[in-house]
Amino acid sequence: MSWSSKRKAISITVLLAIIAIGSAVFLSVFLYKPPSCKDLKQNQNETGVDCGGVCGTLCDSEILQPIVMWTRPFKVADNVYSALAYIENPNPTISASNAHYVFKLYDQKNTVVKTIEGNTFIPVHKVFAVFEGNFISGRPTWQKTTAVEPNVSIQHGALSNDQSPRIEGTLINQSPSTIKRIETVVILYDTQENAQAVSRTFTDNVAKEETVPIIFTWPKPFVTPISKIEMITRVIP
Known part of the structure; x- marks a missing residue:
């Protein structure tokens, strides 16, 4: 092979190498997505999928569920009732901002006569009261908190x-x-x-x-x- 042919082959090889490197950088920049707490994957230092670790949302395994001490309806007047759920959050550093509840009132035949749904928050490590009726815990979003x-x-x-x-x-x-x-x-x-x-x-x-x-x-x-x-x-x- 002549010197000019060799130099041409080297130039083509170098050009292909540059194109390959450029493509890799292009693909890396435009196709790579950094891990996040909403990518439906367990990555970073997460304890579970998009929960625990660096994510603000905690996994179920990290949470002690609220303890419903008692619930009871109270008659205020004829056909007028109020009710209360007496609850304790045993978690010392965990609160919940959107705890869903369902209040159900039953008659003497155990028939549901009134159902009310709503949302409340659960304070850190404290006894609290939900006022209206029977309380059924849903799946609130729990988060770590340092606030007092x-x-x-x-x-x-x-x-x-x-x-x-x-x-x-x-x-x-x-x-x-x-x-x-x-x-x-x-x-x-x-x-x-x-x-x-x-x-x-x-x-x-x-x-x-x-x-x-x-x-x-x-x-x-x-x-x-x-x-x-x-x-x-x-x-x-």
């Missing part, structure tokens, strides 16, 4: 069990900033620790160090003596 719930203290007086029972109390915002909304649920127990009545109220825009009055009332007196009052607060995110 604002410090709200609550005080209440005695129950005036006359023709229209009434309890007065106060909320104190002991956090360093204004709280937009606070939910307060009250539970009244008899001497056997059985819940006899419940109610709920919301308080908006409570400034730091502000004290706000709250009032709960019922339309008629209780037949069973009330021996214990419990008030539970949640700061609505």
Whole structure:
């Protein structure tokens, strides 16, 4: 092979090599998709598919399910009922922002007479109350959180069990900033620790160090003596 032929062959080889490298770079740039928490694959350092590790959503294996301590309906007046689910979140660093629930009320024949669906949030490592009816847990999106719930203290007086029972109390915002909304649920127990009545109220825009009055009332007196009052607060995110 002559020198000119050899040089031509070398030039073609180098050109093909450059084209091959360029194609590889092109394909790498345009076809490679970096791993994410929404690619339906277990990659990165994920514990499961798109959950755990660097992903904000936790896997089911990392979650202790909420404990429903009890649920019960309460008759307020003729054909008027309220109900409450008393629940504990045992997870010390995990909350849920969109827990779906289904409230079902049954008659004496075990027939469903009322069904209400909604969504609520589950605070970190705390007992909380879902107010309305039977609670059936769905599949909320759980996420890690380092946020600390604002410090709200609550005080209440005695129950005036006359023709229209009434309890007065106060909320104190002991956090360093204004709280937009606070939910307060009250539970009244008899001497056997059985819940006899419940109610709920919301308080908006409570400034730091502000004290706000709250009032709960019922339309008629209780037949069973009330021996214990419990008030539970949640700061609505």
